[in-house]
Amino acid sequence: MTISLSLHTQPDVPLEAELISPDKLAGLTTAEIEKQTVEHGNQKTTIADFFTVAGEKSDSLVLEGDLSKIKHIGSGMSFGKININGDVGAHLGTAMSGGEIVVEGNVGDWLAPEMLAGRVEVKGNAGHMVGSAYRGSPAGILGGEIIIHGNARNEVGHAMRNGMIVIGGDSGDFTGVNMLAGTIIVLGELGIRTGAGLRRGSVVCMKNSKLLPTFSYSCVYQPTYLRLYLLYLQSLGLGIREEQIMGHYERWCGDIIEFNRGEILLYHE
Amino acid sequence: MSENIKIVKNATCTFCGCVCDDMELTVDLDKKQIIKAKNACVLGRAWFAEHTIQEGPVALIDGKESKLEDAIEEAAQTLTKAKFPITYGLSDTTCEAQRQAVAITDFIRGTIDTTTSVCHGPSGLAFQGVGESTMTLGEVKNRADFVMYWGGNPAESHPRHFTRYSVTPKGMFTPNGKKDRTVVLVDVRRTASTPVADIFLQVKPGKDFELAWAMRALVKGHTVDASIEEETGISLEVLTDLVERMKNCNYGVLFMGMGLTMTRGRHFNSGAIMALATDLNEFTHFVAKPVRGHGNVTGADNVVSWQTGYPFGVNFSKGYPRFNPGEFTTVDTLSRGDADAALIIASDPAANFPQAAINHLHKIPVVSFDTKETATSQLAHVAFRTSTYGINTGGTAYRMDDVPITLRPAFESPFPSDEEILTALKKRVHELVIAKSRSQGAGTAKVAAPIR
Numbered sequence: 260m261t262i263s264l265s266l267h268t269q270p271d272v273p274l275e276a277e278l279i280s281p282d283k284l285a286g287l288t289t290a291e292i293e294k295q296t297v298e299h300g301n302q303k304t305t306i307a308d309f310f311t312v313a314g315e316k317s318d319s320l321v322l323e324g325d326l327s328k329i330k331h332i333g334s335g336m337s338f339g340k341i342n343i344n345g346d347v348g349a350h351l352g353t354a355m356s357g358g359e360i361v362v363e364g365n366v367g368d369w370l371a372p373e374m375l376a377g378r379v380e381v382k383g384n385a386g387h388m389v390g391s392a393y394r395g396s397p398a399g400i401l402g403g404e405i406i407i408h409g410n411a412r413n414e415v416g417h418a419m420r421n422g423m424i425v426i427g428g429d430s431g432d433f434t435g436v437n438m439l440a441g442t443i444i445v446l447g448e449l450g451i452r453t454g455a456g457l458r459r460g461s462v463v464c465m466k467n468s469k470l471l472p473t474f475s476y477s478c479v480y481q482p483t484y485l486r487l488y489l490l491y492l493q494s495l496g497l498g499i500r501e502e503q504i505m506g507h508y509e510r511w512c513g514d515i516i517e518f519n520r521g522e523i524l525l526y527h528e
Numbered sequence: 529m530s531e532n533i534k535i536v537k538n539a540t541c542t543f544c545g546c547v548c549d550d551m552e553l554t555v556d557l558d559k560k561q562i563i564k565a566k567n568a569c570v571l572g573r574a575w576f577a578e579h580t581i582q583e584g585p586v587a588l589i590d591g592k593e594s595k596l597e598d599a600i601e602e603a604a605q606t607l608t609k610a611k612f613p614i615t616y617g618l619s620d621t622t623c624e625a626q627r628q629a630v631a632i633t634d635f636i637r638g639t640i641d642t643t644t645s646v647c648h649g650p651s652g653l654a655f656q657g658v659g660e661s662t663m664t665l666g667e668v669k670n671r672a673d674f675v676m677y678w679g680g681n682p683a684e685s686h687p688r689h690f691t692r693y694s695v696t697p698k699g700m701f702t703p704n705g706k707k708d709r710t711v712v713l714v715d716v717r718r719t720a721s722t723p724v725a726d727i728f729l730q731v732k733p734g735k736d737f738e739l740a741w742a743m744r745a746l747v748k749g750h751t752v753d754a755s756i757e758e759e760t761g762i763s764l765e766v767l768t769d770l771v772e773r774m775k776n777c778n779y780g781v782l783f784m785g786m787g788l789t790m791t792r793g794r795h796f797n798s799g800a801i802m803a804l805a806t807d808l809n810e811f812t813h814f815v816a817k818p819v820r821g822h823g824n825v826t827g828a829d830n831v832v833s834w835q836t837g838y839p840f841g842v843n844f845s846k847g848y849p850r851f852n853p854g855e856f857t858t859v860d861t862l863s864r865g866d867a868d869a870a871l872i873i874a875s876d877p878a879a880n881f882p883q884a885a886i887n888h889l890h891k892i893p894v895v896s897f898d899t900k901e902t903a904t905s906q907l908a909h910v911a912f913r914t915s916t917y918g919i920n921t922g923g924t925a926y927r928m929d930d931v932p933i934t935l936r937p938a939f940e941s942p943f944p945s946d947e948e949i950l951t952a953l954k955k956r957v958h959e960l961v962i963a964k965s966r967s968q969g970a971g972t973a974k975v976a977a978p979i980r
Binding site (some may be wrong): 301388472 | 610611612636638653656657737738741742744745748750752753755756759792793796844846851852853854855866867868
């Protein structure tokens with residue numbers, strides 16, 4: 260049994276729907292869900308004004324429609340599952356601490372910022388600030404995994420402290436900027452200025468990339484741990500080639516301005 | 529020249545962020561015109577000369593002349609009906625008017641953003657991320673013996689910046705003026721400012737961050753590869769020499785221009801400069817400061833920060849302020865088609881925003897405040913004509929170093945000030961908001977437009 264919400268009316272200004280999360284809806288009946296408040300700009304409205312609700316009392320939500328103007332879905336969720344069949348707006352899964360979100364379409368900016376644990380998988384592309392810190396915050400995601408099959412834009416994993424972010428396509432500029440720890444794997448091209456201010460942690464890329472002058476070349480080696488990561492990603496259907504799993508990687512260490520304890524691994528053809 | 533001449537001493541020029549307060553204006557009160565502006569730079573002279581009184585209606589509704597009261601009523605109705613209204617502009621008006629605009633935005637639960645978001649907003653973001661070692665321009669004049677401009681052309685954008693504050697003035701610890709200072713300019717091309725510099729670094733376009741990052745590494749005592757020359761256009765030798773000069777000066781200052789904030793990397797570019805200043809404080813005193821453009825854009829940051837806690841891109845739709853540049857900044861909000869009404873004060877976004885944002889402005893009701901007819905006032909649903917701050921209206925403006933300066937108006941205008949209309953608008957908006965909340969009880973709202 261699932262709770263299904265399908266969009267019948269497109270909001271004309273952004274709709275903020277923190278409430279669409281298993282934590283808030285799992286114990287409710289259909290009628291109760293319909294009456295829950297969502298914020299349409301500065302006005303309070305109900306879920307029924309925008310969604311047709313079916314099903315009740317379930318920790319599994321299925322959302323249908325173009326939700327690109329709907330923000331904050333799954334904020335702070337700690338269990339259950341949200342399936343989104345379509346595009347979705349900004350701040351999906353903010354600070355989530357458990358559960359899983361699967362998006363069939365594209366997502367807006369700020370995907371799962373400051374997430375603690377749990378899992379987000381996006382079949383399409385993502386916007387800026389994937390798994391990042393909010394402005395003024397010292398740390399981004401503390402754990403969990405974010406898998407994006409398509410491309411992501413700037414500041415992937417800004418100040419991330421732990422966890423894993425995987426970009427199946429290309430990533431934008433400043434991937435892993437000010438990163439404290441954790442792992443970012445990019446299968447496509449990196450943008451410019453990867454790992455600026457990197458303290459610890461790993462950024463892995465399957466394509467060559469021009470790095471900042473504050474990164475220094477260490478060696479070419481075969482990192483053992485990477486095989487486990489790549490085999491797992493292969494099982495998720497991401498395009499990992501056999502030679503990459505057993506392959507050699509250039510190790511660049513930096514950022515020398517910070518601790519110089521971070522690494523960027525570039526696949527060595 | 530008529531007999532009715534007034535001299536205004538110590539008047540303030542509000543054209544650029546220098547906010548020079550040593551103007552001596554000669555005003556022809558019959559013609560309502562400033563005929564001479566002593567001490568003003570070329571931009572200041574134009575500013576004072578061009579602001580004459582142009583006849584026209586004080587308010588227009590859909591292009592038709594209307595009474596001020598009716599226009600205020602119409603504006604208040606428009607703004608209180610909106611679900612996601614945005615207030616934008618504010619950099620060319622007084623702090624007193626800015627304060628009213630924040631209050632209006634709070635009442636209508638809208639979003640407030642200033643021209644900072646398309647100018648030094650990234651520096652504001654960087655400041656929150658890395659901190660800021662700061663100063664006033666008086667300190668620069670009296671103490672600075674190393675002055676660096678990065679990504680700007682003050683000779684043309686802020687003509688008196690060199691002579692009044694940072695290069696030639698003689699100060700307490702800089703008795704010989706320019707001879708006591710090392711002036712460095714970093715830019716992608718030679719400009720009118722270049723001859724002033726003792727050292728000119730022509731960085732390759734879009735490589736500012738790499739250059740600043742390499743300088744940070746050198747300051748921290750790390751080695752940088754000689755390939756930096758190929759990357760940035762500046763040789764390692766020049767950089768090493770520059771960094772030594774910086775470490776050995778007594779008081780260094782880094783001025784940031786919009787060449788940093790509005791190119792690829794944005795807030796990280798200005799963040800790198802601020803971090804460089806922080807690193808240099810291990811060795812000597814170093815400060816960093818953005819060179820702000822509009823007359824009172826610094827005041828807009830100060831007023832919005834003081835009232836909401838954040839400098840720009842602040843949203844009130846939940847009833848409390850939230851800050852998120854990129855989400856609540858005007859260009860983004862308009863380009864995505866989020867906003868459903870706009871209150872635009874002393875700014876002309878319809879002339880200088882990206883096309884997608886301008887297109888959206890044409891679709892939504894706009895309330896505009898301007899001293900002249902502009903592209904924005906032409907598309908506005910309600911357009912107010914107001915007097916010019918600093919010329920017709922008194923008040924407060926902030927200089928680029930966050931020093932508040934009092935304005936001394938030269939002559940009276942037949943038009944009311946931004947503050948007067950905004951205060952009346954705030955009063956009416958407040959009445960409407962209270963009436964609306966009483967009639968709605970717990971608050972139910974209209975259902976949105978059906979899906980297209």
